[in-house]
Amino acid sequence: MASSSTFDDDLPMEEGMPELIDDDDVPSVLPSLLEQNLDTAPKGAAKGDGFTLVKRKRKSHADIEMEDISTPDEGKTEETAGEESSSGPKSAKRSKGQKGEFRNVAVPKHRYTPLKENWASIFTPIVKNLGLQIRFNLKKRQVEIRNPEDREDTTDLQKAADFVRAFILGFEVNDAIALIRLDHLFLETFEIADVKHSLKGDHVSRAIGRIAGKDGRTKLVIENTTKTRIVVANTKIHVLGAYQNLRLARNAVCSLIMGANPSKVYGNLRNMASRGAERL
Structure with missing residues (x-):
């Protein structure tokens, strides 16, 4: 042993x-x-009864614009050059998702009844506080969460998916909702x-x-x-x-x-x- x-x-x-x-x-x-x-949460974490959306801080580049003196390539036209300058760096695109992006959380058979009983407690913070769309697919037995058509940020979408997944794993709603309220x-x-x-x-x-x-x-x-x-x-x-x-x-x-x-x-x-x- x-x-x-x-x-x-x-x-x-x-x-x-x-x-x-x-x-x-x-x-x-x-x-x-x-x-x-709440006492160990960072300064930006939500406090009180109301929800406050927290945006993660990102490293800001120096606010110095360097003058470009290099000549553009012959194969590039002025239109394509303008599109590249307006699109911004590629890293900014990677941090955003697609409009209407969704997440699926599978529900096993033994968690179907608890999900039905606590559906109102799960539905309210996701729809009213995070502004997302949620439904339960009866055929596939999974919870589907979707971003609105006018939103590309997937931070709230991932928080909602983690919240539902924690409840499906067996945590209480009052404990799982901390994944939405706190970032740490x-x-x-x-x-x-x-x-x-x-x-x-x-x-x-x-x-x-x-x-x-x-x-x-x-x-x-x-x-x-x-x-x-x-x-x-x-x-x-x-x-x-x-x-x-x-x-x-x-x-x-x-x-x-x-x-x-x-x-x-x-x-x-x-x-x-x-x-x-x-x-x-």
Whole structure:
């Protein structure tokens, strides 16, 4: 059986920790992911009840126009030269999409009923706040999101697709909507076999049990401490949160898969959380 030395460097375990997690340290209900990450959001992130569209800053070139003294090629006419100057650099075209561009998100059978029940909560922010078009294709069983005909920017379109995809993977609507409101959240997916491919049969079930814990307390503690959300779907694990928080949650889950004691992982996360609070 492989040892857990691979993850000891990233997540060192402390000795002398209690074997069980105290019930007082486990919150009964977690706040929304949006509320937890508002304090760590960048200055440009949205705050309050209303939505504010955030545009990413790009490096601006120097505002110096150089006079072109080179002679144009003989094969180029004045019309083609004017078209090239008006079109601008090629990099600007690559950042834009096509008018009416769309995204498709496939919906498995077991998520069809939750999607139908929460359709109003998904439909409202995409249509009213982002100004996109959305529909559910009954024949193809997929959610189709499209940009308006007069818009080429695909930033909001990708945010809406990530929001719907997060809900389809099993996250709550209130947590998945943070992907629209905040720009520094990411979604990561990995499998238990990616961490330890030698696990088979009942050992995989035990690894899943260590991640969830009794009545889901271990997973709840990891989510509350790292300000992330975790969904365990069979052998796949989906984690939603900020980049640094994703790293802490991923290391904790990997240590549990490798056979670490949940109380030791919890104690290490608590120490890391206190260090982060001191830095802030």
